[in-house]
Amino acid sequence: MTVLKVEELCKRYQKRGEYAVENISFCCEEGEIVGLVGHNGAGKSTTVKCLEGMLPFDRGRVEICGFDLKKQPLAAKKNFGFVTDDHAAFVRMTGRGYLSFLGDIYGVPTRERRRRYEELEQVFFLGRAIDNLISSYSHGMRQKICMMGSLLHRPKLWVLDEPMTGLDPFTVRAVKQYMRSYAGEGHAVLFSSHDLPAVAALCDRAVLLKKGRQVDTLPLKSYGKEGEKVLEERYFDEN
Amino acid sequence: MKIRLFFALFWKEVEERFRGAGIFALLVRALLLGGLAAAFIWFYMKFAAVYLEIGEREERLFELSALSVMLLLALMTLGAATALVRSVRLAGDLRLYSALPVPHSVLLFAKLCVLWLGRFFLGLFALTVFGVALRVRWEGIVFAAFALPFTAMGLGALLAFPVHALLRFFRGKFLLSFLAGTALFATGLFLYSYLLGGVKELLLGGDLKYFFGEKVLGGIALAARFAYPANLFARLFFGANVGLMSLLGGVALACIPLSLLLARGLLRGALSPKPLNEPRFPASDRAKPKFFALLSKEFVNIFRTPAYVFSYFSVAVVMPLMVYFCMSVGGSLLLRLLGVDCSFELAVFLTLLYSALTNVFCATNVSREGRMFCVLKGMPVRAGQVFAAKVLFCMLVVTVSLLLSSAALYFAGYLPLFSALLVFFLGLMFSFAQVCFATDYDFSHARFPSEADGEVGEGDGFSLLFLGVSLLVGGGLLAVKLVRVLRFGNFPALYSALFAGGICALAALFSALLLFLRLNQRYDAFAGGNV
Helix, strand or coil: CEEEEEEEEEEECCCCCCEEEEEEEEEEECCCEEEEEECCCCCHHHHHHHHHCCCCCCEEEEEECCEECCCCHHHHHHCEEEECCCCCCCCCCEHHHHHHHHHHHCCCCHHHHHHHHHHHHHHHCCHHHHHEEHHHCCHHHHHHHHHHHHHCCCCCEEEEECCCCCCCHHHHHHHHHHHHHHHHCCCEEEEEECCHHHHHHHCCEEEEEECCEEEEEECHHHHHHHHHHHHHHHHHHHC | CHHHHHHHHHHHHHHHHHCCCCHHHHHHHHHHHHHHHHHHHHHHHHHHHHHCCCCCHHHHHHHHHHHHHHHHHHHHHHHHHHHHHHHHHCCCHHHHHHCCCCCHHHHHHHHHHHHHHHHHHHHHHHHHHHHHHHCCCHHHHHHHHHHHHHHHHHHHHHHHHHHHHHHHHHCCCHHHHHHHHHHHHHHHHHHHHHHHHHHHHHHHCCCHHHHCCHHHHHHHHHHHHCCCCHHHHHHHCCCCCHHHHHHHHHHHHHHHHHHHHHHHHHHHHHHCCCCCCCCECCCCCCCCCHHHHHHHHHHHHHHCCHHHHHHHHHHHHHHHHHHHHHHHHHHHHHHHHHCCCCHHHHHHHHHHHHHHHHHHHHHHCCHHHCCHHHHHHCCCCCHHHHHHHHHHHHHHHHHHHHHHHHHHHHHCCCCCHHHHHHHHHHHHHHHHHHHHHHHHHHHHCCCCCCCCCCCCCCCHHHHHHHHHHHHHHHHHHHHHHHHHHHHHCCCCHHHHHHHHHHHHHHHHHHHHHHHHCCHHHHHHCCCCCCC
16 A cells, blocks of 8 residues: 655745755655655755645645545644654653643544553653653754654654654664564655665665755665665765 | 954844844834833933922932932842843853853953943933932042943842852742742832832822821931942032042952952853753643643643743733732822723723733744744644634633733722623733734744744734734723813713724734634645744
């Protein structure tokens, strides 16, 4: 089943300005991890923000679990969880308060959210800091609470913008393992990154962007161990 | 090299104080400041004229000068203490400077110079008013204008440590901060009511004299005698005294190294902070309805931001006191001056006026959330729910405030029950209009703070706009009533109620339509606030 379908996505920030992203099309199937790769300003974050519903887009179509993001926004948004590149959270809430807020927004019952919190704590290890205000958290801890929040309702699609930035090596490893196991359970994961080895190691496919345009889609899985080399070559050829 | 660096840092500090303020905001600020200054000059001149006529003129002159300088010095010292803590200990730029090749001494000197200048201009203004009103020697005034800021900076630096300790104590104690802030504000207003009483007596012509009996004057004389060093400055106002001038100049000069030394201690603490024990706030994780979660989010975001909780909640809680004090002064003033009882119209005017001044928190309903407003867009929540929660939350605060205000007017006997209820509903409609209009405006002109935990201030323009509307509606109503009664002898309260009610209802309807019409489309298309 196709979890995410992006068709001819176009977005520009000014009415008569240049397109920030133009004609981007790709999809994520159940059990797949897809990477968005490109240099700074290639349009990765814009693409991610458009399909999260944070930014309006000018043309194209985004479908999540069969729901059109523009026509059925609530149904579409229920099916994905996302982490922004700046790890935005309500910083006056405690970690637990923030998770509880997200649980309420996504309609997660009390027992279910407690069980999922225990499960996520095994991956992200926030410990006693969960009852501190988020404003006191370090960069990495904010990243962790955002990831926990985005997974609380076990979305069909997990979208992450630059997820490994600011995390310690232990958590990076834990997140990578979690991404694999999450996709293995039949969910889809989409993330943007500069980290080519991580993308090559994790992703089934990589969507290569350059100056707002999609220049290639690489079926990394089919390359086997050569995946990283191919990705690197294509990345540097295009950039 | 160091001098160039000093000037660069100095200008940056000056710029910081005006950063983000457009020409309009600066103009409005200048207007408000000008109004405040004019009111102060008028009041002080009037007061001095009355006070100096009581008994021995020489004695009154000395007492008034000494106590005025004392008050000014206290104000400057308190201001210096809080400004030092804010600028040298808590400022966000300190972390950046600690990583730059900026000598601490130059940074400190630049910051202190800016703080000194602020005190200098305040002192110069107030002392000029004192000088004109009391007709004292200008040498003394000029000397005090330069020496007082140094003295205030020295005393302020001493006070800065307890102020910082107090701030640390209140850190994370949100309820206690709220209660303390509200109590302090209410006490300030209680004292302000005395001032209003004084203004009333001044307007009614000289009754003030009778307040200053033998006992009161004795107390004032005693206070002036022990008001060091203000009384010494006051002596300079009446005759040059080289010895005294040298003494006060010496104290002021000694305050320079004192303030530098203490401020250096503050700066050191800021640049090598000790790890703090982060307070813990165990929260319930029980499931709540979506709308209730949005509502409690609004509460938490304000309640846990000390600046917001004071300017939003404390002001709203204290608003009934403002209405009550002004009603007690204004009602009797109009009755005695013009012989017209316009309690209902005055109550409407004051309620609308203070509602406009206290409901400023709705002006940042969107900007306050920063980028989280956009993140919320990615969640399965309807635009209507997001905005209804915001409006309802503001209205809850407003309702409590207006209820207390109307109850105070009723129980104090200024209004009968029906009129008090009418004032409450008029206030509610006016506030609803204000909340919806402000939320809509903020939605269309969102300006998010650059940092996740940054704060946004409500624009001066917004406050002024609704102040103008309240003055137009409430003041207009009062004026119409006065003119009609004075010319034709009668103006039924029903007409007043219909006039105010009609305007408030129309404003509420218009603002609600403005906010909620086509909200879904506008919400989906939202990309403002520097996303």
